[in-house]
Amino acid sequence: MKIRRKTMRAEVPSTAMGDIAFNLLIFFVILARAQDDSFLKWQPAHARNLEQAGPSKVSVLIDAESKLYLNGRQVGAAQLAKQIGELLGEAPPGQRTVLLKVHRDAQAMRFEPVIEAISEAGGDLVHILEKEKE
């Protein structure tokens, strides 16, 4: 007499699938932020009458140590205009916004050449500032 082996159905538990998908989504969203410079240390200057900067492809930052960054990568001031120009490409006016984030104590000898480079590249300059408390 032959004893038949019982066949057991084995299924992969799919309870955590949603969680895994959500985690992956967040992971890739964070990676996709190409111009991420949130890891850099700087304090914005204060001003009144600010407006939303809107979307931008280019972000230039001068940190607390007066180092210059373009979209989170450290660059030299000499090549800045050329690199901004390449990033902006043939974008029409209104879509050539360049965000400028300068540490509040940075000196003119450091930030003025940067402003000049943005102007030279044909960027629409937006100073990123913090609203002054009344």
Added chain:
Amino acid sequence: MRFHRSTKLLVEPSTVTTGDIAFNLIVFFLVCASVQPDSGRKQSVPRSEQQEKEKAKVEHVEVRLTRTTAAINGDVVRARDFVPRLRALLAGKTRPEDKVVVVRSDQETPYSHWIAVTAMIEEAGGIITILREEEREVQLPR
């Protein structure tokens, strides 16, 4: 005496995934909280080539900045008098190229001071142009 055994079972929602949900919520709010400041002020600075052409034609108002002070055409002006004074100087000028205000800063002028003064220039109706002193390397004879 007879006891009736209740056949109703206590049904509890599954708590296995609570940890996962909490973790996801933490990650989500952390990502939301790490948003950088995104409000600011637009500023149009004319290209240097244009300003050089125009420089010869018109006599512009010059604002000189040091670490803590601002001077209009050589006179140090207090912050509260700055806008009325500059507005008066620009009053008769109608063409945009006449409203150009040349900003000349000392090398150690802090950004916060520069931003405050340029905001006042724009408030007075001026168009900002930066005049930078070029750094030149000079070789000393041996």
